[in-house]
Structures are given as C-alpha cells and as structure tokens.
Amino acid sequence: xxxxxxxxxxxxxxxxxxxxxxxxxxxxxxxxxxxxxxxxxxxxxxxxxxxxxxxxxxxxxxxxxxxxxxxxxxxxxxxxxxxxxxxxxxxxxxxxxxxxxxxxxxxxxxxxxxxxxxxxxxxxxxxxxxxxxxxxxxxxxxxxxxxxxxxxxxxxxxxxxxxxxxxxxxxxxxxxxxxxxxxxxxxxxxxxxxxxxxxxxxxxxxxxxxxxxxxxxxxxxxxxxxxxxxxxxxxxxxxxxxxxxxxxxxxxxxxxxxxxxxxxxxxxxxxxxxxxxxxxxxxxxxxxxxxxxxxxxxxxxxxxxxxxxxxxxxxxxxxxxxxxxxxxxxxxxxxxxxxxxxxxxxxxxxxxxxxxxxxxxxxxxxxxxxxxxxxxxxx
Numbered sequence: 001x002x003x004x005x006x007x008x009x010x011x012x013x014x015x016x017x018x019x020x021x022x023x024x025x026x027x028x029x030x031x032x033x034x035x036x037x038x039x040x041x042x043x044x045x046x047x048x049x050x051x052x053x054x055x056x057x058x059x060x061x062x063x064x065x066x067x068x069x070x071x072x073x074x075x076x077x078x079x080x081x082x083x084x085x086x087x088x089x090x091x092x093x094x095x096x097x098x099x100x101x102x103x104x105x106x107x108x109x110x111x112x113x114x115x116x117x118x119x120x121x122x123x124x125x126x127x128x129x130x131x132x133x134x135x136x137x138x139x140x141x142x143x144x145x146x147x148x149x150x151x152x153x154x155x156x157x158x159x160x161x162x163x164x165x166x167x168x169x170x171x172x173x174x175x176x177x178x179x180x181x182x183x184x185x186x187x188x189x190x191x192x193x194x195x196x197x198x199x200x201x202x203x204x205x206x207x208x209x210x211x212x213x214x215x216x217x218x219x220x221x222x223x224x225x226x227x228x229x230x231x232x233x234x235x236x237x238x239x240x241x242x243x244x245x246x247x248x249x250x251x252x253x254x255x256x257x258x259x260x261x262x263x264x265x266x267x268x269x270x271x272x273x274x275x276x277x278x279x280x281x282x283x284x285x286x287x288x289x290x291x292x293x294x295x296x297x298x299x300x301x302x303x304x305x306x307x308x309x310x311x312x313x314x315x316x317x318x319x320x321x322x323x324x325x326x327x328x329x330x331x332x333x334x335x336x337x338x339x340x341x342x343x344x345x346x347x348x349x350x351x352x353x354x355x356x357x358x359x360x361x362x363x364x365x366x367x368x369x370x371x372x373x374x375x376x377x378x379x
Contacts, residue, residue, distance in 0.1 A: 031072060
C-alpha cells in the first residue's frame with residue numbers, strides 16, 4: 001500500500017533502464033508505473049506511461065505482451081472516462097485474445113466492451129454481449145471472471161431499472177470474491193451494493209478494505225453510492241448528509257468516469273433540500289464531462305435537472321427545451337434494446353416517467369399561454 005514510495009522506486013528504476021536502453025524492461029516498468037498512478041487516481045499520468053509502454057511493445061513486444069498492455073490500457077481509459085477512445089483498443093484486445101485462443105482474456109475484453117457500450121448508451125448491445133459471455137463462462141474456471149461479469153451485469157440492470165435482480169447479482173459476485181480471496185473484487189461488490197441496499201456489516205467491511213489497501217479515494221465513491229440509494233428511497237436529508245464531507249470530490253479529479261454521476265447526485269441532493277442555487281455548478285460540470293466522454297445516461301439526467309432548475313425559476317420555455325433534449329437521450333437508449341421486457345422496464349424508470357410527464361404538462365402550459373397571447377383583445 002505504500003504507493004508513493006513505490007512510484008519513487010519505479011521512477012529510479014526507469015531512469016536506469018533508459019540509460020541501459022533495454023526496451024522490453026523499459027516497457028514493463030512503464031506498465032507498472034501506469035498501474036501505480038491509476039491506483040492513486042492520477043489517470044492522466046497513468047495513461048501517459050501506459051501509452052508509451054504500448055508504443056514500445058508494438059515495436060519489440062510479443063503479441064501476448066501487447067494483449068496484456070491492452071488490458072491495462074483499456075482498464076485505465078475506461079476509469080478515466082475515455083470511452084470513445086477505448087472502443088478501438090478494446091476491440092483490438094478482443095480480436096487478439098481470440099487469435100491467441102486465450103478464453104480468459106477474451107472474456108475480460110468482452111465484459112470491458114460491454115461496459116463501454118453501456119456508458120455510451122447502447123444498453124441493448126451491452127446486454128447482448130454480456131449474455132454471450134454468460135454462456136461461455138462455463139468453459140473457464142476463472143472465478144474472478146465470473147464475479148466481474150456479475151458486477152457488470154448488475155450495473156447494466158441498474159441502468160435498465162431492475163434493481164432487485166441487480167442486488168442478487170452483486171451478492172453472488174461478493175460471495176465469489178470472498179471464496180477466491182479477491183480483496184479488490186470484494187471492494188467493488190461493496191461499492192456497488194451501496195447503491196442498492198445498506199447492510200451495516202458490509203459498510204464496515206468495505207471501510208476495513210479501503211484502509212488496508214490505502215484506497216482512500218474510494219471513501220468518496222462509497223459516500224456518493226450511499227447517497228444515490230438514499231435519494232432513490234426519498235431520504236433527501238440523509239442523502240445530503242452522506243456526501244457533505246466529499247462535496248469537492250467530483251471536481252478534484254480531471255478524468256474520472258464516475259465524476260459526472262457524482263456531480264448529478266450532489267446536485268439532486270441540493271435541489272431536494274431547497275438549496276438549488278448550489279446545484280447549478282454541479283450540473284454544469286456534469287454536462288461538460290458527459291459531453292466529453294459521450295455519457296448517454298448522465299446527459300439525460302443533466303437535461304432533467306437543468307429542466308427542473310428552469311421550472312423553479314418559472315422559465316417554462318427553457319425547461320421544455322431541456323426536457324426535450326433529455327428525452328432524445330432517453331429515446332436513443334430505449335431504441336437500443338432488443339428485448340421488449342428491457343425496453344418496458346427502462347421506460348418505467350422513475351426519472352424517465354417524470355421526464356415524459358413534465359413534457360406533456362409543460363406542452364399544455366405553453367400551448368395555453370401561446371393561445372392566450374394570440375387572442376385579440378376585446379373592446
């Protein structure tokens with residue numbers, strides 16, 4: 001857990017290896033440096049080291065080394081929110097794993113691709129790919145792959161609106177991670193579980209793992225996940241209290257796939273606690289991040305919250321435009337589904353229902369206002 005010390009030693013090692021000119025060793029050290037900076041939450045530095053490592057491996061490395069480098073590089077690209085850029089590299093890793101006959105890596109890249117598709121709003125494509133992976137899991141004894149698949153599918157189910165089945169999958173992943181003594185897998189399960197339910201023992205265990213692994217930045221992630229669940233359950237005061245110590249967190253990391261979602265949680269907390277004037281900077285920051293990363297669900301939520309803010313200041317025309325913009329994102333996601341049951345469940349999500357109802361209501365209000373304005377004055 002002494003990552004800062006590790007960074008110092010790896011940089012010293014890299015300097016010596018550059019002097020010796022051994023490209024293969026340089027590539028490996030760059031790869032390790034990339035991982036350490038990723039753990040520290042410094043995604044920009046991590047990507048810089050890994051991209052240089054990839055450049056060297058493409059020149060002198062084996063296809064196996066290139067595949068491992070692609071796995072690390074795509075992991076950090078996705079964590080940094082660079083979803084559009086990661087598509088090509090993830091696809092390359094998937095093809096390479098198939099050519100090398102490495103089923104475990106093929107599953108890893110397939111699940112990773114489904115994560116990218118999910119964030120880009122292609123929920124139906126993500127579901128289809130995860131279903132295919134699910135059928136192939138019986139061909140491997142890799143428990144970690146099974147757990148990661150379950151967690152990713154749970155994330156998709158949350159997006160669709162099926163929180164009950166998502167909870168079952170997270171518990172399954174947690175059980176597998178415990179069985180295989182995968183500490184990081186357990187932490188990821190606890191973090192996702194916080195969005196769905198609140199067993200006190202799980203929160204205590206998550207806190208212990210964060211302390212043990214020195215993953216301090218995960219404390220804010222846990223807090224925002226708890227807040228999201230509290231908002232969903234209507235406990236608005238507790239939702240704001242849960243993130244009070246971490247209100248600056250979404251602004252502190254330049255590139256973070258979760259930053260936009262956290263901003264939207266903070267904004268909704270302020271709005272539901274009659275502090276809407278404090279919500280706007282969070283929504284604006286989320287809008288920029290969502291646009292830069294191509295985040296479809298977050299873009300929809302930005303439109304909904306901007307519309308709600310406009311309604312509060314009685315700017316109904318602006319609200320109507322924002323809600324219509326949000327509806328286009330919702331329609332794009334809805335149209336991606338191949339299964340009618342998924343599409344129906346998505347359309348029944350609370351935020352999507354609110355969006356369609358508000359558009360109808362504002363449409364009627366604006367129509368009445370327009371008709372009243374065009375009625376000739378009577379003598």
